[in-house]
Amino acid sequence: MNGFELASSIFGVGEMGALGTNEHAAELCVGHTTVAHVGMSERIIVLDGREVKIAGIGYVCTAAEFRGRGYMHTLMEIAHDQARSLGHVYAMLWTGHVGLYEPLGYRHPPNLNETWYIKELGDEGWPDSAVVNLQGTW
Numbered sequence: 001m002n003g004f005e006l007a008s009s010i011f012g013v014g015e016m017g018a019l020g021t022n023e024h025a026a027e028l029c030v031g032h033t034t035v036a037h038v039g040m041s042e043r044i045i046v047l048d049g050r051e052v053k054i055a056g057i058g059y060v061c062t063a064a065e066f067r068g069r070g071y072m073h074t075l076m077e078i079a080h081d082q083a084r085s086l087g088h089v090y091a092m093l094w095t096g097h098v099g100l101y102e103p104l105g106y107r108h109p110p111n112l113n114e115t116w117y118i119k120e121l122g123d124e125g126w127p128d129s130a131v132v133n134l135q136g137t138w
Contacts, residue, residue, distance in 0.1 A: 036071035046133040055083035057093040
């Protein structure tokens with residue numbers, strides 16, 4: 001099983017969306033089976049009229065029998081390091097599971113709806129009062 005198959009089985013989706021293309025991904029395998037996966041795609045958003053390159057994080061998952069071992073946190077840190085090396089200043093994800101991502105530094109900014117979370121990857125803080133255009137398909 002690869003990362004896309006794992007994510008599809010957990011999220012119940014047959015077609016992976018834009019983040020499912022995973023220009024970049026981190027996976028943990030046992031033998032030939034992926035047991036944890038974090039996808040990342042470069043996205044362009046607009047903050048107060050300025051285009052900003054960010055890391056869109058998606059299809060974060062761990063097979064049920066491997067949960068609770070810290071694999072997701074490790075893979076997220078790998079994805080964040082990779083995003084920084086690509087020049088991304090923020091990582092952004094959509095989730096209904098807030099508690100999973102707050103320990104990794106994600107927060108819900110007031111200028112996005114309640115399901116979007118951001119993490120600053122460098123010294124540039126997120127502009128909480130900026131007008132945000134997420135652009136395109138997520």
